[in-house]
Amino acid sequence: MASNLDRLIKAKIPGDETGISIRHSLCDICTPVHHCGVDAYVKDGRVLKVEGTPDNPYNQGFLCTKGLCNRQYMYREDRLRTPLKRVGARGEGRFEPLGWDQAYAEIARGLGAVKEKYGPHAVAFFSGYAKWYRPIFQRFAFAFGSVNYGTDDSVCNNSGVMGLKCTVGRVAKPDLKNSRVFLGWAFGGYYSAHMAVRGLRGFKDRGGKVIIIDPKITPAVKHFADLHLMIKTGTDGALALGMARLIIDQGWVDRDYIRNHTCGYEDFTGLVRDFDLETTAGITGVPQELIYEATRLFATIKPGCINDSSSTVAHHANGFQNYRAIACLLALTGNFDVAGGNLPVLDTYIYRPAGFSMRAAHFAGELRPDYRHIGAGRFPIWDELVPEFQAVDLARHILEEKPYPVKALFTLGMNVKMFAGTDRMIEALKSLDFFVNTDLFETDTNKYADLVLPVCSSLERVDFKVYPGGYAFLTKAAVEPLYESKRDVDILFDLVKVLGIKDELLEKGYEACMDYMLEGSGLTMAELKKHDKPVKAPAFKPYVPGDYTREGYATPSGKFEFSSRLIAKYRQSHGLDPLPAYRSPFADEPDEEGRRKKYPLVLTTGTRLPNAIHSRLHGVPWARSLRPEPTADVNRHDAAARGVAEGDDIEIVTDYGRLKVKAHLTSKVGSGNVHFFHGYSEANANLLIGPHRVDPYSGFPAYKSNLCDFMKS
Amino acid sequence: MKYVIVFDPDRCSACSACAVACMDQNDIDIQAGERGYRRAFEWESQVGGQALCAYISASCLHCGDAPCIMACPTGCLRRSLTTGLVIYDNSGCIGCRSCSLACPFGAPRFRADGKMVKCDGCHVRLENGLKPACVRACAFDALICLTGGEYQKMLEEKAESSLVKALGVWGPRG
Incomplete structure (x- = not known):
């Protein structure tokens, strides 16, 4: 029989007796919109187990499937242990360990040589999916003297943000707790936003009506939807314009709001004329009665709000305008900036609104050199709104050296599989004079780098985070950084010294930079250090609905712009339409009809799985065991028509490439659709998508809609 | 104290948070061929052209x-x-x-x-005032852990609620 102490240790019961303590940290496996509080069970400097922090103001004790993988994620076998120097050819993957000082000396030499020969802008700085160091990294790049700072925002959430900024100046989030009807446009929740599901459960229990618009049948559809509009992928804009016409024709518009707070309404009513019910149903595949009923519910029950789904609606060649068309429904029905509608928000720190201001954007951007950045002029709306380069142009710029050469890349956690047309990006990486990347793990990208630096996970570091409701959290490391890894920001501050970067704040280090950004919040690093859980910022001020409307919107007209004046500037030069006009998601393809015959199905990549986020968890055995092989979800009838059975090897074919994967047959994916998750080294979805397929407004790749077919392999 | 782990299929999404929490709690070594004691899965079938689906989380039912x-x-x-x-x-x-x-x-x-080996209901955690790992992890309340008394009460409330619904007086908002 095991002793009682053995039983307690085996069950990981915290306490003096077992020597197991609980340290409060956070998970940064997925987006900063979550970054849930984590309780790490620690014994002898090792994490034994994780749970959600019960009194974290955001996640209230709950982690998702991915967050629960934190222990195996941080102890992944392929964690990088030391800095590495490439000894083989680029792509070969042969490296030798070297010390930090040697690595820094190599970086000084490599970046210095390029800067001297081609100028500072020939060194481009880029961040992969990780966000936590961003303001410091951006300032670092600008202080180095390069205008070329870019991030995964080029393909992540920014398209929707830009769409709303062009329309009404700010992002607006659904105020579910005061709402009566929820238009869940692309709301999935269960595999991407577990806390939103809890919110929707409460909403439903209070009698709220739920409409879900999604090409898939999801758990949210099953558990919540009063109506499910199973829309054809990428036709969201047409549906929104059809709903808009119905709202106008039926007299369901909020005339006061339109008169007082919008502009371009007349032009907009002209635009929606083409979208009668029959036409809209034809384009979207949603039956007319359903469109009518959904529109009636949303427009006549007040107040109502719309889900703000950044990627699924936006990641199409027509996504930016689709997004704007949906936003227009808020104005038509007077649901913008009212309790229970969508409320405008401002980010406090790194994409997270928390109800108080910090100086992060100013800190990050104030040293930006005035120079033509990568991709400048190709996507003018991006140039107007985002102080970064649009990274979809990075490979082209490197390869063509136009309008000037970029010869070195300094990247934090770059993932080459992020880029549609990954092969082209690899070609660009191979052509560089010098390339440094950081990561936690051995990656496909590292293979092309001259130097690879090991960084640590969120549980191994001090990290600063804000949460809605006015909360700020300075975490303490649950355990020391593993092996010789460092925090990304510490590498940057070390390099400030090594490279001789002249900037007073960066030279002073992390705490000085954070204190600078915190000024005005009522918090300081000294104060935050006293707490091991989130604390409330004295400057927190709850938003009062209507305040933003009263002060006037941050658009050229100060109004909600059905017709965007910012976009109108580029009507002639770039052929952009200031109205949220609809075009087919494949209208950018030459000979759309011919292609549709050759490739009768639509491939959607990146639909969320519970056990994966980009490529981060594919190498975590617990997560991987839930879907061991790269598998496409295909409709049963489409499979039957191709003689494909469950678990068969299939080949997905597009105009750009082909990929061998497993087939999973389901009725939850509509006929005509193929869903496949991205980020697999052995089956990289972005080898199926051409780098030319981008939205002309945002530059965003068409990850969610590519014409394809599949066949038994 | 007697405990009951209750599963509600109307709240489950087969996200497997419960299954991963179980693996973390029990140090399951997937690479050595081990499997967790709890499993979540999507079930789907075709009956007369109609798709039927369910989201299930299952382990030892005790x-x-x-x-x-x-x-x-x-x-x-x-x-x-x-x-x-x-x-x-x-x-x-x-x-x-x-x-x-x-x-x-x-x-x-x-x-x-x-x-x-099998699920032991995390009984040592329960003895120490903690919930079973899978229950603790479920953000959707698809898995809950009740005492015998609470479970009885829940069943009674369910019966009452069904009666109320059947009598047609449900729906506080018209």
Whole structure:
């Protein structure tokens, strides 16, 4: 029989007796919109187990499937242990360990040589999916003297943000707790936003009506939807314009709001004329009665709000305008900036609104050199709104050296599989004079780098985070950084010294930079250090609905712009339409009809799985065991028509490439659709998508809609 | 105190948070061929052209009349006096698999060393005021852990609520 102490240790019961303590940290496996509080069970400097922090103001004790993988994620076998120097050819993957000082000396030499020969802008700085160091990294790049700072925002959430900024100046989030009807446009929740599901459960229990618009049948559809509009992928804009016409024709518009707070309404009513019910149903595949009923519910029950789904609606060649068309429904029905509608928000720190201001954007951007950045002029709306380069142009710029050469890349956690047309990006990486990347793990990208630096996970570091409701959290490391890894920001501050970067704040280090950004919040690093859980910022001020409307919107007209004046500037030069006009998601393809015959199905990549986020968890055995092989979800009838059975090897074919994967047959994916998750080294979805397929407004790749077919392999 | 782990299929999404929490709690080594004691899955079938689907999370059900206890010739399995859950001490396990033959749900499994393992309801956590790992992890309340008394109360409330609905007086908002 095991002793009682053995039983307690085996069950990981915290306490003096077992020597197991609980340290409060956070998970940064997925987006900063979550970054849930984590309780790490620690014994002898090792994490034994994780749970959600019960009194974290955001996640209230709950982690998702991915967050629960934190222990195996941080102890992944392929964690990088030391800095590495490439000894083989680029792509070969042969490296030798070297010390930090040697690595820094190599970086000084490599970046210095390029800067001297081609100028500072020939060194481009880029961040992969990780966000936590961003303001410091951006300032670092600008202080180095390069205008070329870019991030995964080029393909992540920014398209929707830009769409709303062009329309009404700010992002607006659904105020579910005061709402009566929820238009869940692309709301999935269960595999991407577990806390939103809890919110929707409460909403439903209070009698709220739920409409879900999604090409898939999801758990949210099953558990919540009063109506499910199973829309054809990428036709969201047409549906929104059809709903808009119905709202106008039926007299369901909020005339006061339109008169007082919008502009371009007349032009907009002209635009929606083409979208009668029959036409809209034809384009979207949603039956007319359903469109009518959904529109009636949303427009006549007040107040109502719309889900703000950044990627699924936006990641199409027509996504930016689709997004704007949906936003227009808020104005038509007077649901913008009212309790229970969508409320405008401002980010406090790194994409997270928390109800108080910090100086992060100013800190990050104030040293930006005035120079033509990568991709400048190709996507003018991006140039107007985002102080970064649009990274979809990075490979082209490197390869063509136009309008000037970029010869070195300094990247934090770059993932080459992020880029549609990954092969082209690899070609660009191979052509560089010098390339440094950081990561936690051995990656496909590292293979092309001259130097690879090991960084640590969120549980191994001090990290600063804000949460809605006015909360700020300075975490303490649950355990020391593993092996010789460092925090990304510490590498940057070390390099400030090594490279001789002249900037007073960066030279002073992390705490000085954070204190600078915190000024005005009522918090300081000294104060935050006293707490091991989130604390409330004295400057927190709850938003009062209507305040933003009263002060006037941050658009050229100060109004909600059905017709965007910012976009109108580029009507002639770039052929952009200031109205949220609809075009087919494949209208950018030459000979759309011919292609549709050759490739009768639509491939959607990146639909969320519970056990994966980009490529981060594919190498975590617990997560991987839930879907061991790269598998496409295909409709049963489409499979039957191709003689494909469950678990068969299939080949997905597009105009750009082909990929061998497993087939999973389901009725939850509509006929005509193929869903496949991205980020697999052995089956990289972005080898199926051409780098030319981008939205002309945002530059965003068409990850969610590519014409394809599949066949038994 | 007796405990009941209750599963609600109307809240489950088969996200497997419960399954991963179980693996984390029990140090499951996937690469060595081990599997977690809880599993979540999507079930889908076609009946007359109509798609039927379910989201399920399953592990040992800690049956009231647990046949595995009776089946074990070496007395490894027993009912915990403190939690009412079906627990085990596999130090005497001879790997005969009688328990797994007796179990209708496939809960008992056998490690590479031939010893039986299964969900023990995290009874040591329960004894120490903590919830079972899977229950603690479920953000959707699809898995909850109740005391025997709470469970009885829940059943009564469900019955009452069904009656109220059947009588047509449900719906506070028109």
